[in-house]
Amino acid sequence: MYPQSNTASQHAIVADFRSDTVTRPGATLRKVMHDAEVGDDVFHDDPAVNRLEAFAADMLGFESALFAPSGTQTNLIGLLTHCQRGDEYLVGQEAHTYRYEGGGAAVLGSIQPQPILNQPDGTLALADIAAAIKPDDYHFARSRLLALENTIGGRVLPMSYLAEVEALARQRRLSLHLDGARLFNASVKLGVPAAQIAGHFDSVSICLSKGLGAPVGSLLLGSRDFIGEARRWRKMLGGGMRQAGILAAAGEYVLRHHVERLSEDHYHAERLAEGLGSLSGLQVTPPQTNIVFVRVPPAVAEAFASHLLQHGILITGTTLQRWVTHLDVNRSQVDAAIRIARQFFESRA
Numbered sequence: 041m042y043p044q045s046n047t048a049s050q051h052a053i054v055a056d057f058r059s060d061t062v063t064r065p066g067a068t069l070r071k072v073m074h075d076a077e078v079g080d081d082v083f084h085d086d087p088a089v090n091r092l093e094a095f096a097a098d099m100l101g102f103e104s105a106l107f108a109p110s111g112t113q114t115n116l117i118g119l120l121t122h123c124q125r126g127d128e129y130l131v132g133q134e135a136h137t138y139r140y141e142g143g144g145a146a147v148l149g150s151i152q153p154q155p156i157l158n159q160p161d162g163t164l165a166l167a168d169i170a171a172a173i174k175p176d177d178y179h180f181a182r183s184r185l186l187a188l189e190n191t192i193g194g195r196v197l198p199m200s201y202l203a204e205v206e207a208l209a210r211q212r213r214l215s216l217h218l219d220g221a222r223l224f225n226a227s228v229k230l231g232v233p234a235a236q237i238a239g240h241f242d243s244v245s246i247c248l249s250k251g252l253g254a255p256v257g258s259l260l261l262g263s264r265d266f267i268g269e270a271r272r273w274r275k276m277l278g279g280g281m282r283q284a285g286i287l288a289a290a291g292e293y294v295l296r297h298h299v300e301r302l303s304e305d306h307y308h309a310e311r312l313a314e315g316l317g318s319l320s321g322l323q324v325t326p327p328q329t330n331i332v333f334v335r336v337p338p339a340v341a342e343a344f345a346s347h348l349l350q351h352g353i354l355i356t357g358t359t360l361q362r363w364v365t366h367l368d369v370n371r372s373q374v375d376a377a378i379r380i381a382r383q384f385f386e387s388r389a
Contacts, residue, residue: 052352053352053354054351054352054353054373054376054377054380055352055353055354055369055373055374055376055377056354056368056369057312057353057354057355057362057363057364057365057369057377058354058355058356058364059250059356059364059366060222060250060251060305060330060364060365060366060367061249061250062366062368063249063253063366063367063368064255064368065253065254065255065290068293069253069254069255069290069293069294072289072290072293073255073286073287073289073290075289076088076285076286076288076289077285078283078284078285078286079283079285080282080283081107081280081281081282081283081284081285081288082275082280082281082282086282086283086284086285086288087285088284088285088286088288088289088292089107089284089285089288091288091292092105092107092259092288092289092291092292092295093105093106093107093259093288095292095295095296096246096259096261096291096292096295097261099234099235099295100234100235100238100244100246100261101235101238101239102238102244102261102262102263103262103263103264103267104261104262104263104264104266104267104268105259105260105261105262105267106259106260106261106267106270106271106274107257107258107259107281107284107287107288107291108257108258108259108260108274108279109256109257109258109279109281110256110257110258111136111219111221111245111246111247111250111258112141112142112144113258113274113277113279114245114246114258114259114260115136115137115141115187115217115219115245116141116144116145116148116149116273116277117260117270117273117274117277117279118217118243118245118260118262118270119137119144119145119149119151119185119187119217120145120148120149120151120270120273121243121262121266121269121270121273122184122185122215122217122242122243123145123149123151123184123185124184125149125150125151126150126152126181126182127151127152127181127182127183127184127185128151128152128153128154128174128181128182128183128184128185129145129151129152129153129154129184129185129186129187129217130154130156130164130169130172130173130183130185130186130187130214131153131154131155131156131186131187132155132156132157132158132162132164132188132189132192133155133156133157133158134158134162134189134192134193135155135158135187135188135189135192135219136189136192136219136221137153137187137189137219138153138155148277152181154172154181154183156168156169156172158192161195162189162191162192162193162195162196162197163197163198163201164188164205166204166205166208169186169205169208170208170212173212173214183212183214184214184215185214185215185216185217186205186209186214186215186216186217187216187217187218187219188202188205188216188217188218188219188241189218189219189220189221190202190218190219190220190222190223190226190237191222191223191225191226191229191328191329191331193331193333194222194225194309194327194328194329194330194331194332194333195328195329196225196226196229196230196328196329197226199230199232199236199237202237202240203240205240206240206241215242215243216240216241216242216243217241217242217243217244217245218237218238218240218241218243218244218245219245220234220237220238220244220245220246220247221245221246221247221250221258222247222250222251222329222330223237223238223244223246224246224251224252224299224302225251225302225305225306225329225330226329227299228299228300228302228303228306228329229306229328229329234299238261242262242263242266243260243261243262243266244260244261244262245258245259245260245261246258246259246261248290248291248294248295250366251298251302251305251330251366251367252294252295252298252299252302253294253298253366253367253368254287254290254291254293254294255287255290256287256290257287257288257290257291259291298367301367302329302330305329305330305365305366305367305369306327306328306329306330306365308330308365308369308370308371308374309327309329309330309331309332309363309364309365310326310327311371311374311375312327312332312363312365312374312377312378313325313326313327313332315374315375315377315378315381315382316332316334316363316378316381319381319382319385320385321336321337321340321385322334322335322336322381323335330364330365330366331362331363331364331365332362332363332364332365333360333361333362333363334360334361334362334363335359335360335361336358336359336360336361337359338359340388341358341359342358343384344358344381344384345357345358345361347380347383347384348377348380348381348384351380351383352380353376353377353380353381363377
């Protein structure tokens, strides 16, 4: 969900709930970046990048990993590595790779997306997946890949479901890719190692600059041969960076130190949902992780969004608002946001 977000250029910001991408590196992370040993990653000799890739691969149970500037790029590289021109990938209608990445797979890879309706819990029905797989007939694009997202809209895919999806994909000879931009939120919520979730997939993309709080970067993980081919695609897409260790050092730090603290974001989202849900007229979806969706009556939606902005609360959306908790949102800011929201409805009583 990426509607136009409000900004507070003329207002003091009390709390920024637009996304978990808005975090700023603190003093410790800045020092880690300052002290990073660097090289030329295009020559594959940046030690900080190499350490990050090796650490992430080991952490998630893969042979190899590839550092890139963004999750959009690691997802695209993954799709390009799995599929050839004229192939298709099966994907949810709500998935980031389908809806929010500019159609890159189709535009740059000539890979046809086959969108499938997401169920209310974020899953794709197994029957819908099976029905969407094309027969071996030259009239059809070749079904090569199933791409899932976890979390999706803040919802966590159950482990039992992942096992069922994997069994279906193996039976039908589909590869599996996971957009795991918020994989660690799912891991913390489920109480299982991220590697246990990732183990159901042939490739996984993880984002370092969302809930984990690094300033830049994502990783693609897979087999050694897969990442070897992916490295070629990264170069072709302009994702090769030189002294990238300044960014990679931050990525390794947050993987080591910022995963368990995601439970704080989940707690803040629950507190936010409870507070907003107590206000007359607001319909709040109970969050599973760090994303809260709020439906606002159309008659007051614009005025409510304006009120929040004027009082320094940044969110996305109007009639359907998205509030995201993260590293730079604390309990007092959550409470302040609830108080400011309550003031709007009390003033109209």
